[in-house]
Amino acid sequence: MPAVNSPSAPSRRRLGLPLLVLASAQLVISLDYNIVYVALPGIGSALGFSGQDLQWVVSAYVVTTGGFLLLGGRATDLLGRRRVFVVAALLYAVSSLVGGLSESAGVLVAVRAVQGIGGSLLFPAALSLINTLYEEGPSRNRALAAWGAAGAGGLCFGSLLGGVLVDAFGWPAVFLVNVPLAGAIALAGTFLFPADGPPPRQRDFDLPGALTATAGITLLVFVLIHAPEAGWSSRGVLFCAALSVISLSLFVLVETRSHAPLTPGHLFRHRSLLGAMVLAALFSATFSSLPYFLTLYFQTVHGYSAMATGAAFLVPALVVAAGTKVGERVVAAVGVRTMLLGSMATGAVGALLLALAFSADGSYVRLLPGIVLLSLGQGATWTGMWIAAATGIPAQDQGIASGLASTTLQVGSAVGLAVLVAVAGTGSHEPTTAGLLDGVRAAAFVIAAGICLGAVALLPFRRPADV
Numbered sequence: 170m171p172a173v174n175s176p177s178a179p180s181r182r183r184l185g186l187p188l189l190v191l192a193s194a195q196l197v198i199s200l201d202y203n204i205v206y207v208a209l210p211g212i213g214s215a216l217g218f219s220g221q222d223l224q225w226v227v228s229a230y231v232v233t234t235g236g237f238l239l240l241g242g243r244a245t246d247l248l249g250r251r252r253v254f255v256v257a258a259l260l261y262a263v264s265s266l267v268g269g270l271s272e273s274a275g276v277l278v279a280v281r282a283v284q285g286i287g288g289s290l291l292f293p294a295a296l297s298l299i300n301t302l303y304e305e306g307p308s309r310n311r312a313l314a315a316w317g318a319a320g321a322g323g324l325c326f327g328s329l330l331g332g333v334l335v336d337a338f339g340w341p342a343v344f345l346v347n348v349p350l351a352g353a354i355a356l357a358g359t360f361l362f363p364a365d366g367p368p369p370r371q372r373d374f375d376l377p378g379a380l381t382a383t384a385g386i387t388l389l390v391f392v393l394i395h396a397p398e399a400g401w402s403s404r405g406v407l408f409c410a411a412l413s414v415i416s417l418s419l420f421v422l423v424e425t426r427s428h429a430p431l432t433p434g435h436l437f438r439h440r441s442l443l444g445a446m447v448l449a450a451l452f453s454a455t456f457s458s459l460p461y462f463l464t465l466y467f468q469t470v471h472g473y474s475a476m477a478t479g480a481a482f483l484v485p486a487l488v489v490a491a492g493t494k495v496g497e498r499v500v501a502a503v504g505v506r507t508m509l510l511g512s513m514a515t516g517a518v519g520a521l522l523l524a525l526a527f528s529a530d531g532s533y534v535r536l537l538p539g540i541v542l543l544s545l546g547q548g549a550t551w552t553g554m555w556i557a558a559a560t561g562i563p564a565q566d567q568g569i570a571s572g573l574a575s576t577t578l579q580v581g582s583a584v585g586l587a588v589l590v591a592v593a594g595t596g597s598h599e600p601t602t603a604g605l606l607d608g609v610r611a612a613a614f615v616i617a618a619g620i621c622l623g624a625v626a627l628l629p630f631r632r633p634a635d636v
Contacts (some may be wrong), residue, residue: 187302188312190357192319194254194295197261197350198288199323200330202230204343205281206464207331207479211340216274228394229278233285234292235579236387240379242293242572243431246565249365250298251358253568257290258355265347280344292575297567298362300559307501310556314497317551321489329479336476378423378431385416386576393583397590432569436562441505442570444627445558448509449578451623452554454585455616456516456547459523460485461586462593462609466527470606481533485544492548500553505560509553510624516546517620524613529606546620589615 205212205226213223245253261284268280299316303309334342388409396406424430436442460482467473467481492512499508519542526535558574559567592615593608 186357187298187361188315190354190361191295191299191312192316193350194258194291194354194358195316195320196323197258197347197354198292199320200327201261201265201284201288201347203323203327204331204334204346205230206327208335208340208343211335212277215340216271216277218274222274224398225278226281229281230285230288231394231579231583232387232390233282234288235390235576235583236383237286237289238293238576238579239386239431239569239572240383241289241291242297242569242575243379244290245294245297245568245571250294250301250568251362252365253290254294254298254358254362255355257287257294258351258358260284260287261291262348262351262355265344265351268344269341269348271341271344293568293571296555296559296571296575300562300567300571301564302362305560309559310497310500310552313555313559314493314552317493317548317555318490321493321548321551322486326479326483326486329476329483332474332476332479378420378427381416381420381423382431385413385420386580388413388416390580390583393580393587397587432573433566436566436570436573439561439570441557441560442562442573445554445574446577447626448550448554448557448623449574450581450584451619451626452550453578453582454588455520455619455623456543456550457582458585458589459520459543459613459616462589462612465605466609470529470602470609484537485540488541488544489548489551492545492550493552494548495545496549496552499549500556505553505557506627509550509557509627512546512549512553513620513624513627514546516543516550517617517624519543519546520613520617520620524610524617527606527610527613529602585619 209223209226212218212226218226241253241257264280264283264287268277268284271277271280295316299312300309303312330346331343334346392406392410392413395409396403399406420431424432424434463481464478467478473481496508496512499511503511519539521539523536523539523543526539528535555574558570562570589612593612594604
């Protein structure tokens with residue numbers, strides 16, 4: 170039997186503090202992903218990274234997060250939400266401390282991989298805690314909006330905070346700042362969240378399914394990130410792609426024969442979850458990829474400093490946070506599906522306006538209409554997407570449902586960025602400024618089209634209960 174009980178929800182007066190802790194966990198996850206970008210030049214020179222290897226300070230985190238999310242989601246259901254939440258936060262704190270003290274490139278890449286595993290545990294644990302502590306409906310929707318706003322703030326404020334920390338204390342500060350935050354979250358989670366039941370018996374855990382799924386997804390994400398640099402026909406890429414296909418095929422075979430599968434088959438009868446998984450992949454391939462191209466536009470085309478680039482993301486951060494709240498309120502008025510269609514249409518118009526506003530001599534003000542509409546649509550879509558993923562899912566399966574949706578989110582990000590970099594041609598070693606500008610503009614047009622595709626994907630889900 171799972172270790173997760175179904176305790177009664179805390180009284181209303183106590184819900185605020187648990188939500189603050191859960192939102193803080195999402196803030197740490199998103200900060201940890203984004204804050205390291207501005208520190209990369211300092212890390213490269215201090216630890217002797219080659220230009221080609223420096224990308225693995227980011228990629229090691231992405232690969233392990235994407236590969237272990239499914240396992241993290243199921244572990245949350247079986248081992249206990251509070252137990253996994255606390256362990257994951259402590260893993261963040263310890264690995265961040267080691268990262269800040271690292272003196273070699275290999276150790277830092279390994280630290281980033283461990284942080285990614287921490288993220289793959291913390292994300293579904295926090296999300297499943299929200300989906301079980303808060304009743305389905307307005308209460309849960311408000312909690313998801315607050316949780317989403319914290320994540321949006323971390324992603325956008327990460328660049329600014331990273332610039333401040335690097336300028337004041339050097340690159341180790343972007344790791345050390347996580348230590349007290351993650352430690353405090355682990356401590357608070359120990360006392361605030363309901364206690365878990367006893368761990369499961371060995372036969373209740375699908376170890377073959379966990380191993381094959383984790384290996385297959387990790388290799389898939391690795392291929393999608395590494396192939397644009399190494400070449401899609403390189404021997405290493407083809408070998409890893411073949412191993413990924415074999416592992417995922419074995420995973421499917423194992424799941425059909427397991428008495429306690431990692432991904433229970435009945436979950437795939439929830440059309441709301443399936444729609445959320447598709448939407449998550451398209452969301453991360455479009456909305457989540459645009460900051461990469463905005464950073465190129467700000468720093469390379471217009472010569473912004475790291476601090477100025479971070480400041481340029483303040484408006485998107487505030488509007489995305491506002492959009493998460495707008496999405497929650499609109500859901501209450503018109504339903505999830507209608508809200509998602511409207512938010513994605515808003516985001517598509519914003520991306521189109523941005524594409525038209527990009528120029529070699531254009532001002533930041535010229536970008537604002539597109540930034541505001543895109544960010545508003547992004548925030549509202551984020552909230553609606555997670556509402557849909559949790560709707561109708563039993564409490565004992567909330568962890569794996571979160572893991573499924575967040576896995577497609579990570580894979581979609583890797584696929585989307587690889588495709589967009591190829592379309593934009595920004596992966597070439599020394600693109601001209603004019604070529605880079607054309608590539609960024611082309612990427613924005615493709616992103617607008619991809620968001621529209623996401624809206625079209627929602628159309629089959631006609632009933633309000635579905636999406």
